[in-house]
Amino acid sequence: MDRELILDVRGVSCRYPGASGDALTGVSLAARAGEVHAVLGPNGSGKTTLVRVALGLVAPVAGSAAILGRPASDWSRRDLARVVGVVTQREDNLFPQRVRETVLLGRYPYLSMWGRERAEDHAAVERALARCDVSFLANRWIWTLSGGEYQRVRLARALAQEPKLLVLDEPTASLDVRHEMQLFELVRVLADRDGLAVVLITHHVNLAARFADRVLLLAEGRPAGDGPPADVLTRETVERVFAWPVSIASFEGRPQMVPLRKREDLP
Amino acid sequence: MRWLGLGIVVAVAFALAVVLGPAHVPLAELLTSDVVRSLRLPRALLAFLVGGSLALAGTGLQALVRNPLADPSLLGLSGGAGLGAVVAIALHLANPWALPLAAFAGALGAMALVYRLGLVGGAELDPRVLILAGVAVGAFTAAVTTAVVSLSDAAELRNAFLWLWGGLSGASWDSVWLLCVYAPLPIAVLLAAARPLDLLALGEEPARHLGADVESVKRRVYVAASLLTAAAVAVSGVIGFVGLVVPHAMRLLWGHRHRPLLPAAFLGGGALLAFSDTVARVAVAPRELPVGIVTALIGVPVFVLLLRRWTAS
């Protein structure tokens, strides 16, 4: 049975104003319910741009992006926020808040302009906190949290939006291995148990290979491969895209990249 | 409990503004006294409206430019208003409403200029560009104002500076009604922006992803805050400090959520200015102090007190 197609990006090309080249050329991405779709690639390969195009923040010069069948540009920000929860790479936090308050911000798309938060909003927050296993932190000030805890809180906020699609942009940058694993495990559970579609941008090739159902590998804005990890992450492809000699090992049926010491014959 | 406390403070400030004054009016005659009815009462109401507007605009602007040190005067509005007023005086315009209208026009001009300068940077209403543009416009209008003053009839313009230092002497029922008709819309726009402003504190991109129409919110808040400030300055000159400190003081008590913060700032600013005006009228009677001096002298110690309480807890 085909899973519900939440995000459908087809052949998009995109160029930033004033840039000399295209940021993206002919990239496609299909995110389905219950699937974790990882987006990999070196710095500057267009991963974050892809997300922006997919969510209608940037208009592509070619190709299309649709969410639940409707073009991305047709969605109002508010409606889109009920379907897509995004955890961005960076977030400012100018003002001190408690965990529960910051997760409550995720209910914004459901609140009326003047109305108060309702019982169902608070319930959604509690559910989100529980799913991310941060209920015990609910009353803490966010500046007292560790990096890993804070990321889970941000994920809880995205879940409070009750989305069908989760987009995570480098969620484990600067986290240690324990928190990294916890986050990836959590993401996997959300996809499997709750049927969320997940688009996960990450640097961590190996964890992506372990946890993702599909991998999109980008190189200089072009797709270098889209499919199951084993199909995409071959030695030739990885060496070409990342410009470094690697060896591909297998672990639990998934390809794992092992970077090699520099050889003389590679550029 | 906090709201009750704030309500009491507001009531007391208002009562003092009506009961106290350089002219002694016995309590029994309060309601029938002409001085109270035609001068003190509208002046107390105006102080309340102006102080509340400045504090509300200040809160909104601090959220907009993501800088807790933002003050309505940072956006060049006060400079524009001052220039408008000085030009009106230099031209010897006879109409009694000429000065406030000119000041208002000057403030609006400054607002448009700052907005336009902000567009040059690329992104609309980029906070950093906005502040710099505001400072530049403020400096420019100050320079032109000084030039006008130095080239014109000196005696009258010396008194123009007294107006610039801020004061509620021009208060009448007319100005109260005017503000009552004009202010509710920008006030409502700011209050309605409470939740989006909370989101904006996370950054523009996260706010966008959470459903806020960031461009629209920034524009609305900028225009509403500027309109409120322009009206306040046009009516009562440049009263500094209220828009900067009241939001901070209210944050110490209510936190950063804008839904309670914005109305609390309005009430707090109103009470502060009403009380300051009472002090300005009474402290050196029969003379009167410029109210801006009083707001600073009162506001700073109160703020220090609140700050100590907060850091101690």
Added chain:
Amino acid sequence: MRRWAHRTHLAGLLLFAAAACGRGSRSAPSGGLTVTDDAGRAVVLAQPARRIVSLSPGVTELLFALGAGDRVVGRTTWCDYPPAARAVPSVGDGLNPNIEAVAARHPDLVVLYRSALNETAAAQLARLGLAAVLVQQDRLEDLARTARLLGRLTGADATGDSLAQVLERFASGPRPPPRARVAFVVWDNPPVVIGGGSYLDQLAALAGAANVFHDIGSASAQVGLETIVTRDPDVVVVLRDSAGPPPEPPGFTRRPEWRAVRAVRQRRFVYLTGSLFGRPSPRAPQAVAEFRRRLEEATR
């Protein structure tokens, strides 16, 4: 040998320089005048002033009254009386004296009114070798003293003394019983009134008007509108720039809050021209008479 001559040469130069600097403090040559101005500065002239720049309208009037009008070679734009003064070249508005313009008139005496800014200007003029005199110009008493001083400086000692006596007699003359209570309103927003420390207050007393703000010691002060209302002057006095056609009440009187003042409601205004009333001048008796007349009209 050469070094000794060098030293004498140097010493000679030093002596000459010392002599040049110390010129002011040495005893005056015969025919010279020494006066102490109102800032306590000792000013010396070799002879009575022949070319005078006056940086104060009151001083210009006094000089003409002393018969020294023909010696005035520079005036400010405010110096409009007597009419002959207008023929004298102007050196600016005099508020921040234009030293170059003053020096260009080649005066041997510059008279300024006493203020902090003018003390600096006087020092600058002195450095250029121009004698500068600072005179207090706030009250009637100052007029008499200045008349004497100017009389000495122009060699018209007797005229100066007699003018001073006239002014002193006038100033200490009997004050008529007050026939009206007045408030001098200089500015409306915020309201600024003239207080007891001013020249206008003195004129008012001599004209039979009681300044309701006489208790305020300074020359002017910002007051609350309700204070004006409760002190309830019979007449509001407004200063105008020029004596022109019948004036209409100033714009601020149409503002609603000013209608709480009885005199404004009853439209009882007296208009005084700044030229005659705004500064101490030898026309003070004239001013008082005019004020009294206008007051009678307004309170009829």
